[in-house]
Amino acid sequence: MEDTKSQGKKMLESAQALIRRTAENMKLDEDTIRRLIEPEFFHEASLTVTMDDGKKKVFKSWRAQHNSALGPYKGGVRFHPETVRDEVQALATLMSIKCAVAGLPYGGGKGGIAIDPKKHSKAEIERVSRMFVKKMVNVIGENLDVPAPDVNTNAEIISWMVDEYQNIKGYKSPASFTGKPVSMGGSLGRTEATGRGGVFVLQALVEKLSKEKLKTVAVQGFGNVGYFFAKLAHEVGFKVVAVSDSRGGVYDEKGLDPVAVKEFKKKGGQVSDYPGKKVTNEELLSLPVDILVPAALENVLHEKNASKVRAKVVFEMANGPLTQEAYEYLSKNNIIVVPDVLANSGGVTVSYLEWVQGKAGYWWSEEEVNSRLKETMVRAFEAIWKKSVAEKIPMKQAAFEVAIEKIVSAMV
Ligand code: GLU
Secondary structure, three states: OHHHHHHHHHHHHHHHHHHHHHHOOOOOHHHHHHHHOOEEEEEHHHHHHHHOOOOOEEEEEEEEEEEOOOOOOOEEEOOOOOOOOHHHHHHHHHHHHHHHHHOOOOHHHHHHEOOOOOOHHHHHHHHHHHHHHHHHHOOEEEOOOEEEEEOOOOHHHHHHHHHHHHHOOOOEEEEEEEEHHOOOOOOOOOOOHHHHHHHHHHHHHHHHHHHHHOOOOEOOOOOOOHHHHHHHHHHHHEEEEEEEEEEEEEOOOOOOOHHHHOOOOOOOOOOOOOOOEEOOOOHHHHHOEEEEEEEEOOOOOOOOOHHHHHOOOOOOOOOOEHHHHHHHHHHOOOEEOOOOOHHOOOOHHHHHHHHHHHHOOOOOOOHHHHHHHHHHHHHHHHHHHHHHHOOOHHHHHHHHHHHHHHHHHHHO
């Protein structure tokens, strides 16, 4: 527990340090810096829920609302046994930056419930999801704070949450949550959006670095983000040589078809048992690939293993997969780090498109959604790339500068 707490604290400290450093470079005054660092609200609720055996169990939960200068708070809700308060605050902070980077009219929010979904039945998870909404009902809403899926949450969980919200309110509110099932007013393309957006950014980067011949990819994480990233990267011609889930992975230098690995897993197989060379999650990080994609949890690259990275590009599809030390080490060694606030902003971008469609009561085709996603991702990438080249600063710093400029100019 202590370790988990200190991991959360570490993540929060590095997000705040980055904001402080960027803001100081930009010569912002101390009060403005504090407004960029402190969350505007922090809601904490103990969820008491009846289990299938009739016993009651308590789960801690949080919703952090970081900064609303640009619009309502926006961000996912994660279910994870090791989720802690500081981590939720750090993730909400990153959402403020991410939404600004993507040019969305949102502030940053994030929710978390300390629960291990693998240890609970579907009915128990449904009751926990509904209880979270019961407790948070007055602090969320389409113009206030719009939750979405995150680690271990999906369209089904969001369907319970939005149903609970609408039952309590007594009216329909399709824009109060995003990541809903399409049948309930969700957007086409939302499920794949984070992965697809990441691949658009990767393609744009590869174009800029055409001399480097970036081709091989290793992806850590085979959930919604990692799987779709791997699948779509493979489809557009990258060679995905390794994938892994929480239990380990597989490496094949000839290349893997992520869809076939997924099929294998669906039939009850372990990703690590897929034909190829078995690798641990730790080994995957040091494979000889061009592009390393941490797409699972935070802090997986840290001061002890950063020096083992052999990739030319580290592409952050998870939120906060690098500790501050790892980030500094990689940047110093000329390994390009594509920051999470850009790389994985495709999810919240299509959430925004879902919100717009929900408010308007008019839905777009998948092609329309994907082309708007592409436009947004490429525009965000170009702005950061341009700044990074012009000022000779890493992309992460450029992204924070771009975002902070936008947030500060909207602060009154
Ligand atoms: N949880 C995702 C993220 O970290 C998506 C958030 C959203 O769609 O609001 O970006």
